[in-house]
Amino acid sequence: MKLSKVEERMLAGDYGPAVQKALEVLVRVGEALGASRLVPIAHAHVSGVSYFNIGDEGLEFIESLSRHAKTRVFATYNPLGVPLNVDESPTPLDEDVISKQRRIVKCLHAMGFKPSATCAPYLIRPPKRGEHLAWGESSAVAVANSLYGACTNREGGPLALLAAIAGRTYYWGMHIKAWRVPSHVMLVPAPQNEVEAGLIGYLAGKLAERVVRVYVAFSREAMGNGIPFSSAVHLCAAAGAWGNIALVDLRLISGGEAKAVGEAEVVRFERQDLRSALDEVSTADLDEAEVFYAGCPHLPPEEALRIIEYILVKGIKFQRELWLSLPGYLLYEDHGFWSGLARRLLDRGVRILFGTCAVVSRILGGVKVLATNSLKAAFYLPRLHGVRVAVAPPSSWLREARTP
């Protein structure tokens, strides 16, 4: 691998042992993959920070690293194993776990990480077009590549953390233009809501499996000006969870005819296919669900406020609870607004959970059946927590709560 002068000095230890180790890992992994050089990054986003995911070994590693390491670039981290508003957790959490999770966060902040605790780092710092990033978190990776035109691979385990310390990552995969060519072309009907958008992502994930290039075409007649950002995020997140897709090239086409790109084959999907996809991913009925879970990936604050406003204005009180998971940075920068709102909503059957999610934590506790609008959650929750999932848009939950 060809290194710049600065990188060679980093590798020689001139920038301290942490940078040296980080660079050594990036070079070794890059060389094994066939990368020719490293590339400076603008933003690192670290995924494995939940104590449940990384355990004592991860805690030990992050603690020893934080003693002599600092981030060289803007850096954020993923949701935690416990909500930031611990007192409002639906399931009581172990004191030991809470304190260990706090130690992990303390180390991250000491290294210079922005207090973030979210799987939607693009809400904190929207990536620029063509910018190089080192992000973990599959849904954020798909969103950055697809909706922002930035370049990032899925940096697993401690790789994103080491990239944050080195300020660079290996130049390979999605960083190279030639890799960002679609392998499949999908022609799909226009999604009516985020669930249908998620189902398209699910079909993309099934179609391309491990291949990371998918091109989705919509018909303009049905779409108007395009699909809302939140639907596009759901699509990307589902594609990232059900396949290993890192780039979904979303195009609106007016004629309704998809063009083949290079050697990519064109596959056509009808509304009927979305319906049968919904049957495939649903393992329960909405009637059976004990809670409705929204916020996977984390809800943007504006969208959460829209839902909350609706609930307050209509005076809705949920018999079966509604859980919303929101980015942790809202609570870090809070002046009593969000924490007050969360407390106020509790007696309406709405639980707001900051900086965590049902996937990486154990907040689900004894919940057996859950409803969600997220196809990403529908992939992980049955596999990791053994719950059955009903997939539906939140409007169905609201409608039901309103009818006496």
Added chain:
Amino acid sequence: MRRLLYHLRGHVDGAVIAPLVVYKSKLSFYGEVNREAGKLPDGRSFKGRILVIPGTKGSTVAPYVLLSLSKRGTAPQAIVAGEAEPMLITGAVLAGIPLASGLRPAGLEELDDECWCHLVVKGAFARMTCVCP
């Protein structure tokens, strides 16, 4: 007595002479490995031996586990894999465990726990000479 020679791909430098422990399926360091004793899922110990595996699978926590093994002194002397995935390389670099890859399935078949090997990894190249009964 058989003498065997392998030319491999180097990932983490080092030179060791040690007996082998050959595990024939892909190993997940997180969940499958006993950290306190340094043991494989079938109970065999890899502590102080060269661990030979076709590859690794599963969790991205693997690097942390390798680091923890080396801190406890229960890590293998070196790892020789059929295929080295990014998480295995990351773990081996962090834990300072010599690592080589590119061992063919046939090589995995002819080696066993009775073999003693001399592994030298330097840069992109590695060489393992083995003596098996």
